[in-house]
Amino acid sequence: MFSVFSGCSPKEVVETPSETEVETPVEEPQVGGGGTFTVGIVASPGGVFNPALATDSYDFYITDLVFQGLLQLNPDYELEGVLAESWEVNEEGTEFTFHLREGVLWHDGEPFTAEDVKFSLEYLANPNYPGSRASYVSSIKGAEAFKNGEADTVEGIEIVDGNTVVITTEEPYSSGLLRFGTNIQIFPKHIWEGEDIAKALEATELLRNPIGTGPFKMEEFVPDQYIELLPFGEYWNGAPKLDKMIFQIVNAETGQAQMLSGGLDYFYLSSLNSDDTELYESMDINVYGVTYNAYQYMTMNLTMDMFKDKTVRKAFAHAVNRQAVVDDLLEGNGSVSNNPYPPEFWAFPDNLETYEYDRDKALALFAEAEGWDYNEGDNVMTYNGEPVSLELKYSTGNKVREQCAALFQQNLKDVGIEVDLQVMEFSTLFDLVKRGDYELALVGQGNEMDGDIKKFYHSTLIEELGSDSGSNFIRYDNAEVDRLIDLGLTTIDQEERVGIYNELALLLNEELPVVYIYHWPSGRAVTNKLKGFVEAPYKANYYYDIENWYLED
Amino acid sequence: MEVFLKKYILRRLLMMIPVLVGISIFIFFLIHIAPGDPFSSMIDPSVTEEDRENMLESIGYYDSIPVKYVKWVSRAVQGDLGYSIRYSEPVVDVIGRRFGNTVLLTVSALIFSALVAIPIGVLSATKKYSIFDYIVTIISFIGLSIPVFFLGLLMIKFLAFDLKLFPISGMQSIGKDLTGFARFKDLAHHMVLPVLALGMINTASLMRYTRSAMLEVINQDYIRTARAKGVKEKVVIYKHALRNALIPVVTVLSMSLGYLLSGAILTETVFVWPGMGTLVFQSILNRDYPLVIASTMLLAIFILASNLLADILYAAIDPRIKYD
Numbered sequence: 001m002f003s004v005f006s007g008c009s010p011k012e013v014v015e016t017p018s019e020t021e022v023e024t025p026v027e028e029p030q031v032g033g034g035g036t037f038t039v040g041i042v043a044s045p046g047g048v049f050n051p052a053l054a055t056d057s058y059d060f061y062i063t064d065l066v067f068q069g070l071l072q073l074n075p076d077y078e079l080e081g082v083l084a085e086s087w088e089v090n091e092e093g094t095e096f097t098f099h100l101r102e103g104v105l106w107h108d109g110e111p112f113t114a115e116d117v118k119f120s121l122e123y124l125a126n127p128n129y130p131g132s133r134a135s136y137v138s139s140i141k142g143a144e145a146f147k148n149g150e151a152d153t154v155e156g157i158e159i160v161d162g163n164t165v166v167i168t169t170e171e172p173y174s175s176g177l178l179r180f181g182t183n184i185q186i187f188p189k190h191i192w193e194g195e196d197i198a199k200a201l202e203a204t205e206l207l208r209n210p211i212g213t214g215p216f217k218m219e220e221f222v223p224d225q226y227i228e229l230l231p232f233g234e235y236w237n238g239a240p241k242l243d244k245m246i247f248q249i250v251n252a253e254t255g256q257a258q259m260l261s262g263g264l265d266y267f268y269l270s271s272l273n274s275d276d277t278e279l280y281e282s283m284d285i286n287v288y289g290v291t292y293n294a295y296q297y298m299t300m301n302l303t304m305d306m307f308k309d310k311t312v313r314k315a316f317a318h319a320v321n322r323q324a325v326v327d328d329l330l331e332g333n334g335s336v337s338n339n340p341y342p343p344e345f346w347a348f349p350d351n352l353e354t355y356e357y358d359r360d361k362a363l364a365l366f367a368e369a370e371g372w373d374y375n376e377g378d379n380v381m382t383y384n385g386e387p388v389s390l391e392l393k394y395s396t397g398n399k400v401r402e403q404c405a406a407l408f409q410q411n412l413k414d415v416g417i418e419v420d421l422q423v424m425e426f427s428t429l430f431d432l433v434k435r436g437d438y439e440l441a442l443v444g445q446g447n448e449m450d451g452d453i454k455k456f457y458h459s460t461l462i463e464e465l466g467s468d469s470g471s472n473f474i475r476y477d478n479a480e481v482d483r484l485i486d487l488g489l490t491t492i493d494q495e496e497r498v499g500i501y502n503e504l505a506l507l508l509n510e511e512l513p514v515v516y517i518y519h520w521p522s523g524r525a526v527t528n529k530l531k532g533f534v535e536a537p538y539k540a541n542y543y544y545d546i547e548n549w550y551l552e553d
Numbered sequence: 554m555e556v557f558l559k560k561y562i563l564r565r566l567l568m569m570i571p572v573l574v575g576i577s578i579f580i581f582f583l584i585h586i587a588p589g590d591p592f593s594s595m596i597d598p599s600v601t602e603e604d605r606e607n608m609l610e611s612i613g614y615y616d617s618i619p620v621k622y623v624k625w626v627s628r629a630v631q632g633d634l635g636y637s638i639r640y641s642e643p644v645v646d647v648i649g650r651r652f653g654n655t656v657l658l659t660v661s662a663l664i665f666s667a668l669v670a671i672p673i674g675v676l677s678a679t680k681k682y683s684i685f686d687y688i689v690t691i692i693s694f695i696g697l698s699i700p701v702f703f704l705g706l707l708m709i710k711f712l713a714f715d716l717k718l719f720p721i722s723g724m725q726s727i728g729k730d731l732t733g734f735a736r737f738k739d740l741a742h743h744m745v746l747p748v749l750a751l752g753m754i755n756t757a758s759l760m761r762y763t764r765s766a767m768l769e770v771i772n773q774d775y776i777r778t779a780r781a782k783g784v785k786e787k788v789v790i791y792k793h794a795l796r797n798a799l800i801p802v803v804t805v806l807s808m809s810l811g812y813l814l815s816g817a818i819l820t821e822t823v824f825v826w827p828g829m830g831t832l833v834f835q836s837i838l839n840r841d842y843p844l845v846i847a848s849t850m851l852l853a854i855f856i857l858a859s860n861l862l863a864d865i866l867y868a869a870i871d872p873r874i875k876y877d
Contacts, residue, residue, distance in 0.1 A: 036728060043835070046639040055592065055600075055608075056639060130611050132592070135601040183599060198611075204642045223640065223650065224827035226727045246728050250721075251825050253706060257714040258721050427589025427840060446598040455598065471602040 034241035034550025037530070040250040040258060040267040044224045049210040050192075051185035052123050053131045053200055061247060062227055063185065064543055066107075066212035070098050070117070070165075071181030073449065075536040075544055077346065079177060083112065083186055083213060084165075093172035093492035096180055098165045104236045106188050107210075107217040114159040119189035121157050121167070121180070122146070128198035136184055139176075141168045172490045174497060175450040182449075187212065215240045215547045225249060231547075241532070241550040259285065259525050265551065266530070269523035271400065272333040277523075284528045288535050289521035290542065291344045294446040295337045296401060297514040298392075298408070299474050301439055303465055305371075306383050312372065313512040315365035317355035320411045322517050324357070329400045329407070330520055337516035339505040340445070340453055344537055347451040347501035352509045362415055374416055381416035389418035393433070394442040395426040401442050404517065434468040436475065442517075451501045454485045457513065476513040527551070558868065565861050569854075576853045577846065581625065584837070584845050585618045591638045591840045612638060625846070635843035639836070644847045648829070652851065654724065655828035658747055658820070659813045665752035666759055667806060674763025675798075679790055681768065689760065696757030701816050705750040705823035712746060719746050722825035747824040754816050755809050762805045766798040773797075800871050807863030811856040 045058040051067045054060060070084035081087065084098035104112035124133050125143045137143050142155025156168035167180050188211050195203050210218050213236070216229040227247040231240035250258055250267075256276065259267045260283050269276070269287070277287045300307040300316060307313060322336045338355060341348045366372045366381065373382045381388045390412075394405045402423070409419040419440070424432075433441050447453055455461060459477040463470030484504040491497050524542075526533060532548040591612065592605050613621065628635065634644040677686040713721045720726070724743045731739050770776065771794055779789050814829075821830035829848060836844040 038727075046637075046641060048641045053641075055597070057597075130608065132597070132600045132604045132608055134604050134607065136599070201641045202636055204646075207641050222827075223647075224825075224831060225723060225725070228728065244728065248723070248727055249825055249827075251823055254709050254721050254823070254825075257709060261714060261717070261721070263721065425589075425838065427593045427838070428587065430593050431588035431590075448598050455601065461602065469602055469606055 034243060035529075035553075036244040036246060037242045037549070037551060038246045038248055038263070038265050040255045040264040041247055042250060042252040042255060042268070042270075044249045045221075045227065045247075047204070047208050047221055047223060048201070049218065049221075050200070050207055051187055052120065052129070052133060053207070055132050062218070062221075062229070063210070063212075064214075065216040065229060065245070065546070066210045066214045066218060067185040067187060068212065068214050069182050069185045070100075071177065072544075073178075073182060073541055075534055075541055077449075079181065083117075084181070087177065087181065089177060089492065091492075093174060093176065093490070094169050096167040096169075096176045098167075098181070100163050100165065101236060102163065104213055105234045106190075106213055107232055108188075108191075109234075110188065110190055112186075112188075112213050114163055114165050116186050116189045117165045118153075118157050118159055119193065120184060120186045122154050123187075123192070123197065124184070125154050126197050128196075130198060130201050133184070136179055139169045139171065139173050139179075141170050172492060174489055174492050175448075175452060178448075178450045185212075216245055219244075235547060237547055240547040242546075262527075265527045267525045269525060270398075271330070272521060272523040273331050274333075280525050286526045286528050288524050288526060289333065290524060291342050291521050291537055292446065292519070293342060293345055293449065294444060295340055295342070295519055296404075296442065296444045296517045297337070298517060299433065299438075299441050299443060299514045301436060302475050302513065303436055304439065306388075309369050310511055311365050311369040313515065314355065315362045315369065315372075315415075316412075317512060317515045318358045318365065319362035319415045319417075320408045320515065320517075321357040322355075322515075324407060325400070325404050326518050329403050330518065334518050334520035337519050339509045339516060340447055340456075341451070341501075341505055342519035345447075345451075346498060347505060349502035349505045349509075352506065355512075357411075359414055366415065379414075379416045387418070388416070389420065390439045391420045391422050392440040392442065393422045393424065393429055393438050395429040396423055397426060398444075400520070401444075405442055431468055434470070434473040436465040436473070451497065452485070452489060453504070454489065457481050457508070458485050474514060478507075478511060478513075481507060481511070529553070558865070562861070562865065565864070569857050569861075572857065573850065573853065577626075577850055578622065580846055580849045581622050582618055584840070584842060585621065587840070589840050590614055591842065593840070625843075634847045637836070637844040638841045639839050639844070640841075644843050647832070647844060648848055648851060651828050651832050654826060655814070655817055655821070655830060658744070658751060658826060658828060659810065659817055661744060661748045662751035662755065662813055663806070663810065665748055666756040666809075669752070670756045670759035671763050671799075671802065674760045674802075675767055675790070675795060677760070678764045678767030678771065678798075686764075689764075693757040693760045696753050697761075699753075700819070701750055701754050702819045702823050704753055705746070705820060708746050708750055709823070719743075722823075724826055747820050747826050750823070751813060751816050751820040755813060759802070759805060759809070763798065763802050766801045767794060770794045770798045796870065800867065803866045803870060804863050807859050807866060810859035814852055814855065 041058060041061060043058050045062055046056045048054045048056065048059050049062050049066060051063045054063050068082045070082060071079050071087065072082050074080050081101065083101055083104060085101045086099045088097050089095065098117070100114055100117065106112055121137055121140070123129060124131070124137045125140070125146050127147050127149065137154070140154055140156040142151055145151040146154045158166045160166055167176070169176060191206065191211050195206060208221050215232055215235045217232045219228040219230045221227050226249065229245040231242060233239045248264065250264070252270070255264065255267055258264045260279070272287065272289055280287050300313060302308065326332065326334050326336050335343055336354070338352045339349070363374055366374055371384045375382070392405055392408065394401055396402065405421050409421055412419045429441065432438050433443060445456060455471045456474070457476055458472055459482050461470055461472040462475050462477060481504065484500055484507065488497055488500045488504065491500060529551045531550055531552050532545065534544045536542055536544050590609055592608055609615065613624065616624070625635070636642065637644050637647045640647050673689055677689045680686050709721055713719045720743050724740060726739050776789060776794055779793050817828060818830035818834055820826065821828045822834060829852065833845070833848050833852070836848065
């Protein structure tokens with residue numbers, strides 16, 4: 001009765017994909033036949049469908065289909081050409097050359113050119129640029145001069161023989177290919193050059209009707225309800241097989257029911273748990289975990305004297321039962337964290353100290369630390385003679401983290417530390433943490449794919465207490481950590497980089513600027529009617545090879 | 554009477570102006586004092602703090618609150634309510650697209666609850682302490698104590714998921730491009746569950762009010778007189794008693810518009826109804842300042858207007874009430 005989305009495609013067309021195709025002679029690109037694919041998302045995109053201006057993660061679900069970068073990461077974490085056919089980097093790591101693909105068209109039929117690439121890069125360097133990605137190009141030679149109005153173009157972005165773009169940086173830049181190739185997506189010069197850049201965020205019409213080079217083009221955007229995308233017939237890698245893609249806004253609680261009843265073909269799950277997984281699988285729906293390159297942690301305010309000694313921080317790590325968080329709260333979907341990188345990530349080192357849950361060890365470490373004193377009889381921990389009573393701040397919206405707070409409260413009580421739980425919404429929590437107005441707090445942090453963690457740990461990014469503008473808001477200051485971060489950013493050879501980042505991870509594991517708690521996957525439920533789908537370990541390539549996805553009847 | 558009423562409405566409308574100014578100041582300061590900023594939920598690890606600050610700068614985040622307020626008022630009186638930060642669209646358009654949906658839901662729920670609650674309330678008053686009265690009382694207490702989101706989820710579970718009688722969420726079947734009557738039917742189909750859920754929370758209390766108002770009136774002297782005169786019981790109840798009992802009921806009904814609006818926030822979230830409820834909720838979480846202020850102001854106007862409506866309706870029902 002209420003099966004709106006299934007069975008829309010005529011049966012006879014569905015047979016076309018892959019093998020059978022060999023026998024038919026090459027014809028005009030044939031669009032579709034692969035069915036209507038409905039994706040459930042739990043909040044509406046805002047409608048800023050421009051890759052340089054979007055900041056909302058729900059907008060990216062759309063821009064990632066409509067727009068493309070020069071390169072992309074495949075599921076094996078290797079670079080592949082997208083709008084660039086080939087690329088090279090000079091030995092010093094200061095010159096990045098991209099040979100562009102020929103014959104690529106924008107959705108409006110205009111040809112894609114090197115001018116579009118130059119435009120998209122310079123856009124970010126423009127002094128009036130109102131978006132969040134100016135730092136992506138700040139390392140390019142002449143970007144500063146352009147920004148200050150001293151130059152008309154960015155010197156380090158050059159078009160050579162019409163179809164090649166060379167980007168030159170001031171200093172060796174190990175992340176250059178990822179940054180320029182995959183983080184920056186190209187949008188059309190002919191559409192956007194006439195638009196006042198300072199007012200770009202008010203160009204509602206252009207933002208809502210994006211023209212890209214990607215496999216899908218915008219058909220209709222109805223805020224708070226749905227987005228409809230159609231396959232782009234002239235897509236450079238062959239027309240997509242799906243007839244239509246619909247992103248439907250659903251409620252996080254009832255989306256599951258919609259997925260189970262066949263109303264959705266694909267649904268993002270914020271977390272995995274075995275009951276849900278079993279339920280999905282009993283209905284012929286596959287559930288895939290996607291590892292976040294991220295970690296959840298408990299920060300202990302490092303500006304307070306009581307937390308300055310790493311022995312104390314280690315004692316806390318032993319005092320809380322992180323294994324129970326993973327086993328019971330995450331139901332085994334995830335792993336205990338002891339450094340910033342998840343086990344699946346290339347920078348993850350061997351021989352991490354694991355800080356097992358061990359009350360005796362915790363107490364032994366507290367005994368070692370100056371000022372801390374434990375009275376077994378009353379079960380009271382004192383610091384400088386005062387009983388220790390701390391506030392643990394955390395935010396709503398993540399069930400595991402909420403339960404984790406209660407568990408830690410219990411665990412810390414076992415070592416005589418009173419913990420007062422304070423729950424608040426995320427914006428408030430984050431603001432207080434950034435200003436240093438907290439004692440203990442539970443937060444999550446994401447990493448970049450190149451392994452760089454400068455933003456969070458480098459001492460030059462600390463601001464005074466009360467300011468909310470330092471990105472190293474845990475206010476961690478360690479010269480050796482700084483050195484390794486800088487070295488990683490300027491080393492080009494990937495093997496050398498693995499060594500540097502392993503060392504960095506081990507150092508953080510030993511110093512424990514925060515108590516790392518867990519790494520976790522998000523999930524996606526996918527109908528088993530979907531064929532051609534490539535399981536990707538990271539969110540970075542969740543749409544990998546989408547032009548070859550189709551629904552089997 | 555006509556002239557009095559016009560004057561009265563005009564005076565009430567003028568009185569709304571200082572009230573609205575007060576509300577705007579209050580909301581404006583409250584939302585700006587709250588910690589966080591429009592980009593604090595942006596946790597993209599590749600965005601630097603400097604870029605984030607530039608973005609905040611460009612939306613005037615670093616001005617002091619009184620300066621921000623003066624800027625806002627001077628634009629607002631010219632009809633410019635600014636751009637929504639999240640939607641990159643004039644606030645007026647963002648709200649315009651959703652307000653109608655909320656009014657549709659709220660008014661339908663109001664009509665539904667009036668149609669159900671008033672007759673049942675009257676019946677249970679006339680059959681005081683009968684089995685019918687007890688059952689209604691029990692049901693209405695259950696109705697009063699179930700939170701609307703829970704009721705909504707229950708309905709989705711049984712009526713939409715198990716029995717597949719209604720769609721789970723949304724306000725239209727997506728990807729069907731329906732027109733005309735088919736479109737209306739589709740909309741009505743999608744409306745059933747949210748209207749039921751939202752209407753229920755109101756029905757229970759309205760039923761109680763109707764019942765007690767009726768009981769009070771039935772014991773009045775003039776009702777006894779009417780009965781003593783030999784007027785038929787039906788006429789006594791429906792002409793003499795009901796009309797007088799309706800006065801407090803109308804007040805409750807009009808006032809409950811505001812109550813329904815707040816219930817709509819939850820109902821809309823559960824049923825993914827694209828109205829003001831979800832919008833206000835999301836815009837507060839995102840600290841989308843222009844949108845928060847404009848939409849809360851609109852809700853305030855809506856509630857003030859419904860109170861005014863209640864007062865005017867008095868006159869239509871109770872000729873004794875005079876406006877001066």
